[in-house]
Amino acid sequence: MKKITKLVLALSLVFAVSCKDDTKTSDTKKETTESVAKTEKFVVKPEGTTVKWTAYKTTEKVPVGGQFVTLNFDEKAGDSPQDALNNLNFSIPISGLFTDNDARDLKLKTSFFGEMLNPEFIKGTIKHIDNKYIASITMNGVTNDLPLEVKITDERRVAMSATMQLKDWDALGALSILNKVCFDLHKGADGVSKTWEDVSIEINTFLRKN
Numbered sequence: 001m002k003k004i005t006k007l008v009l010a011l012s013l014v015f016a017v018s019c020k021d022d023t024k025t026s027d028t029k030k031e032t033t034e035s036v037a038k039t040e041k042f043v044v045k046p047e048g049t050t051v052k053w054t055a056y057k058t059t060e061k062v063p064v065g066g067q068f069v070t071l072n073f074d075e076k077a078g079d080s081p082q083d084a085l086n087n088l089n090f091s092i093p094i095s096g097l098f099t100d101n102d103a104r105d106l107k108l109k110t111s112f113f114g115e116m117l118n119p120e121f122i123k124g125t126i127k128h129i130d131n132k133y134i135a136s137i138t139m140n141g142v143t144n145d146l147p148l149e150v151k152i153t154d155e156r157r158v159a160m161s162a163t164m165q166l167k168d169w170d171a172l173g174a175l176s177i178l179n180k181v182c183f184d185l186h187k188g189a190d191g192v193s194k195t196w197e198d199v200s201i202e203i204n205t206f207l208r209k210n
Contacts, residue, residue, distance in 0.1 A: 041079065041210045043084065044205055051068045051201070052202045053068075053202070054200040072091045090126070111178045115174035116139065116140035123137070126148070134148060135162065142168075158204070159204050175195055175197065182195065
């Protein structure tokens with residue numbers, strides 16, 4: 001009987017220690033998982049970002065597309081996609097303008113942007129306020145807010161779009177000069193030369209988890 005009692009006590013101790021160790025291991029794994037979750041960040045990277053634009057000519061509003069092949073900003077991290085994008089400062093060198101047409105590129109650089117104040121860069125900051133996005137853009141010496149439509153899929157891919165009205169950046173004078181330089185090229189079937197004041201903007205980026 002004594003041997004049986006001792007055996008029961010021994011087994012009880014083994015199970016008690018085993019359960020205690022399992023609980024400790026489980027707690028450790030939980031703490032590690034929570035730690036990883038807390039430290040994981042969403043990172044916006046320049047090399048994963050594209051900036052495309054569409055301008056329009058003729059009274060039929062024929063689109064002319066292009067892009068800026070260079071976008072400068074420091075890698076920005078946040079606990080969420082919104083946090084990563086908020087207060088993201090950027091600058092776009094005009095020298096990186098590209099439309100797959102050398103003659104057009106030169107005219108845009110010299111007869112449009114070249115007629116502006118501070119023609120080397122477009123600068124700005126993306127802001128996320130009250131669940132809305134805006135880009136505070138400085139161009140031609142003028143700073144103005146541009147509302148952005150933002151779509152985030154799978155918390156990783158971000159598409160931003162907007163329509164810029166050039167008058168909001170006092171750029172109609174530069175637009176008029178560009179239209180004179182491109183007068184015949186911007187004529188439609190009606191013989192009227194027109195360069196539109198609105199420009200569509202499309203920005204796409206991919207958020208890396210770090």
